[in-house]
Amino acid sequence: MTQKINLENNLRLMVALDLTEMDPILLQYVNFLCEVWNIEHLYFTHNIKQYKLYDLYDEFLEEGITLEDIVDRGLQKTIDKYYTASVPNTVLITTDDYTESILSHLAKEYKIDIMVVGNKDELQGTGALNQKLVRMLDANVLLVPEEAKHEMNNVLVPTDFSSASARCFAVAGSLVERSEGKIEGLHVYNIPSFFFPYINSEKAIDKTKNHLKDKVKQFRKKYKISENIPFKYIDREGYSVVEAIELHAEKTDADIVVVSARGGSNITSLFVGSVTNDLLIRNRKMPLLVIR
Structure with missing residues (x-):
């Protein structure tokens, strides 16, 4: 192990x-x-x-x-x-x-x-x-x-609320321990556009955010994640999940992104989570740490 x-x-x-x-x-x-x-x-x-x-x-x-x-x-x-x-x-x-x-x-x-x-x-x-x-x-x-900054003050942890992604928060805590930097959790969601002709889009977004607030609360409690770590949830709005993560990382000037090698399915170590797999072949400005 x-x-x-x-x-x-x-x-x-x-x-x-x-x-x-x-x-x-x-x-x-x-x-x-x-x-x-x-x-x-x-x-x-x-x-x-x-x-x-x-x-x-x-x-x-x-x-x-x-x-x-x-x-x-x-x-x-x-x-x-x-x-x-x-x-x-x-x-x-x-x-x-x-x-x-x-x-x-x-x-x-x-x-x-x-x-x-x-x-x-x-x-x-x-x-x-x-x-x-x-x-x-x-x-x-x-x-x-190539463009990696020599800083460890702002760590971004994308999460799907799985146990695999929960481990990344403990790692992120170690990364910023000496620099006293900050950690942010990120969840990317999407509301299918074909719902919008039938339901009010603002209500759908509000309901989604309230659901995610409850999800974060349960996630913190189950995996003992600090209340001091803020969580952001964003609609990918036509972007892929990976594109949305990278855009947010650049917008918030993240120094490093920490992800799990496996996604929520956690089938076997031979399979890499789809989001992580796509991140591996992208050209980013910040380092990517993949946790086993």
């Missing part, structure tokens, strides 16, 4: 580097995390696809140099330049055709609490690897975008 994130824990973070322009962004964000979290050890890792080695081995071996040596030097040069925190670190270089599989193996072997990966927009990459990682890893996953 994944260890709960808490600042009293000595966290182990693994940072997936890929020798692109995303690496300096990740390393500088990790410097920030070392200030606000209690991190015991960092593991900087890079996986070389095996099929890329075959055409290059002969060329490098003639000079007595392996591709692993070159990758190691390149990584170490970037780490030396951009990693400035004092937390001990280890560089791990692997060769495997399936990056998500080897990262999952390493996360288990080194008992990683959080896997830190890049969420790329203009830079190289897609969200496919991130989706696979969240599906396969026992660890929590932190996706860091």
Whole structure:
């Protein structure tokens, strides 16, 4: 079972580097995390696809140099330049055709609490690897975008009132413990437009909000969520749930969004909740922390 994130824990973070322009962004964000979290050890890792080695081995071996040596030097040069925190670190270089599989193996072997990966927009990459990682890893996953702010003052927790999403509030409390930041719960609802010709839209919205107030009250009581955490419920108004979450996050200047890997169905750890799955492939301005 994944260890709960808490600042009293000595966290182990693994940072997936890929020798692109995303690496300096990740390393500088990790410097920030070392200030606000209690991190015991960092593991900087890079996986070389095996099929890329075959055409290059002969060329490098003639000079007595392996591709692993070159990758190691390149990584170490970037780490030396951009990693400035004092937390001990280890560089791990692997060769495997399936990056998500080897990262999952390493996360288990080194008992990683959080896997830190890049969420790329203009830079190289897609969200496919991130989706696979969240599906396969026992660890929590932190996706860091190019524009991530180095702040932890405003944490947004979208919720469907499930037990899985309730765990995110405890995690959010740990995230803002040192910064004394604030947490906001968010529920996105929708009233089907085909009801409006038959019922008064204002009454429908009022009834929905009153129902959600009761729902929040029950949610707080059942999962012992602090009364000091405000809840916002918004009509998605033609947007998808994910779009509504992101628009609200940008509007409220959220520093990080915390979601559960699983939704309300909670069938199996192999299935990622649909909202979380869609968030994984979106380009956001704020980091996304996915909780197992």
